Amino acid sequence: MRIERVGVIGSGLMGSGIAQVAAYHGFNVTLVDIDQARVDAAIDGIHRRLLREAERGRITTEDCEASYQRLHGVADMDTLNSMARVDAVIEAVVEDLEVKGSVFRRLGEVCTPGTLLASNTSSLPLSDLAAASKRPERVIGLHFFNPPWALKLVEIVSTASTTDETLTDAMRFCEKLGRVPVQVKDTPGFIANRLLVPFIFDAIDLLDSGVSSAEDIDNACKVGLNHTMGPLATADLIGLDTLKLIAESMFEEYGEPRFKAPTLLRRLVSLGHLGRKTGRGFFKYAE
Numbered sequence: 001m002r003i004e005r006v007g008v009i010g011s012g013l014m015g016s017g018i019a020q021v022a023a024y025h026g027f028n029v030t031l032v033d034i035d036q037a038r039v040d041a042a043i044d045g046i047h048r049r050l051l052r053e054a055e056r057g058r059i060t061t062e063d064c065e066a067s068y069q070r071l072h073g074v075a076d077m078d079t080l081n082s083m084a085r086v087d088a089v090i091e092a093v094v095e096d097l098e099v100k101g102s103v104f105r106r107l108g109e110v111c112t113p114g115t116l117l118a119s120n121t122s123s124l125p126l127s128d129l130a131a132a133s134k135r136p137e138r139v140i141g142l143h144f145f146n147p148p149w150a151l152k153l154v155e156i157v158s159t160a161s162t163t164d165e166t167l168t169d170a171m172r173f174c175e176k177l178g179r180v181p182v183q184v185k186d187t188p189g190f191i192a193n194r195l196l197v198p199f200i201f202d203a204i205d206l207l208d209s210g211v212s213s214a215e216d217i218d219n220a221c222k223v224g225l226n227h228t229m230g231p232l233a234t235a236d237l238i239g240l241d242t243l244k245l246i247a248e249s250m251f252e253e254y255g256e257p258r259f260k261a262p263t264l265l266r267r268l269v270s271l272g273h274l275g276r277k278t279g280r281g282f283f284k285y286a287e
C-alpha cells in the first residue's frame with residue numbers, strides 16, 4: 001500500500017523524534033497529544049532541532065523548512081478523529097498497557113481498513129494491542145531508538161496475526177524513513193532492551209552498592225568496552241520513568257529478577273529525577 005500521510009500519537013521524547021524523521025523523509029505528519037500546548041511545544045522542539053541540523057550543514061535550509069511545513073499538531077487524543085485521514089499510525093504514548101490499549105481500540109474504530117497500525121512499545125505485549133484494535137492483521141511493532149533522528153535501528157515486531165502484507169508494508173515504510181530494520185517476534189523487550197535492561201540494572205547495582213562512581217562505571221564501558229555512551233547516561237537518556245515502566249512489564253512477563261527495577265531507580269523516579277528530561281538522574285544536566 002502507498003503511505004503518504006502518517007499519524008504519530010504521543011509527542012514526548014519518542015513521538016516528537018519519530019514525527020521529525022517522518023516529516024524529513026517527505027511524509028505529511030499529524031502529531032497528536034492530550035493538549036495543544038504539549039503538541040505545540042513538541043513541534044517547536046522539532047523545528048529547533050531541524051534548524052540546528054541546517055546550521056551544522058547536515059541538512060539544507062529548504063529541507064528544514066519543508067519538513068516543518070509537513071508537520072501538523074492536533075490535540076484530539078480523546079477521539080483520535082484525525083487518524084481517519086492517515087495511511088499509517090505510529091503510537092508512542094506512555095508505556096502503559098491500559099493507555100495504549102484504549103488508543104488501539106479507538107484506532108480500530110476510526111481508521112480506514114487498510115491503515116497500518118504500529119506501536120513503538122518497548123516491552124508491552126503487542127498482541128494485546130492488536131486484539132484491542134479488532135484488526136490484528138494490520139498491527140505491527142515499529143520500535144524506534146532514542147533519539148530517533150540519530151539512531152537508525154527499528155525493530156519490526158510481528159504477532160501471530162500480523163500478515164505478510166503488513167510486514168512488507170512496514171519494511172517498505174522503514175526503508176522510506178531511512179531506517180535499518182531487524183525483524184523480531186512479539187516478546188518482551190525484543191532484542192535490544194532484553195540485552196540492555198539487565199546491563200543497565202547491573203550498572204545501577206554497582207553504583208548503589210558503592211563499588212564505583214557513576215562517572216567511573218560509565219567510563220569503564222566507554223573507554224574499555226568502546227561503548228559510545230555508558231549505561232547510566234543511557235538510562236538518563238531513556239528517561240528513568242520510562243525505564244521503570246519497561247522493567248515492570250518485562251519482569252511481569254519473564255518473572256526473572258534480572259528484569260526487576262532496582263530500588264535506586266524506583267526512588268529516583270519517586271523524587272521526579274527522571275534523567276535528561278528533568279535535568280537530573282544518575283547525572284546532572286545543564287538546563
Ligand SMILES: NC(=O)c1ccc[n+]([C@@H]2O[C@H](COP(=O)([O-])OP(=O)(O)OC[C@H]3O[C@@H](n4cnc5c(N)ncnc54)[C@H](O)[C@@H]3O)[C@@H](O)[C@H]2O)c1
Binds near residue numbers: 099
Ligand atoms: N525513551 C526511550 O528511550 C524509548 C525508546 C524506544 C521506545 N520508547 C517507547 O516510546 C513510548 C513513549 O516513550 P517516551 O520516552 O516518548 O515517553 P514520554 O514520557 O516522553 O512521552 C509520552 C507521551 O505520552 C503522552 N501521555 C502520557 N499520559 C498519557 C495518557 N494517559 N494518555 C495519552 N497520552 C499520554 C504524554 O503526553 C507524552 O507526550 C513508550 O512506549 C516507550 O516505551 C521509549
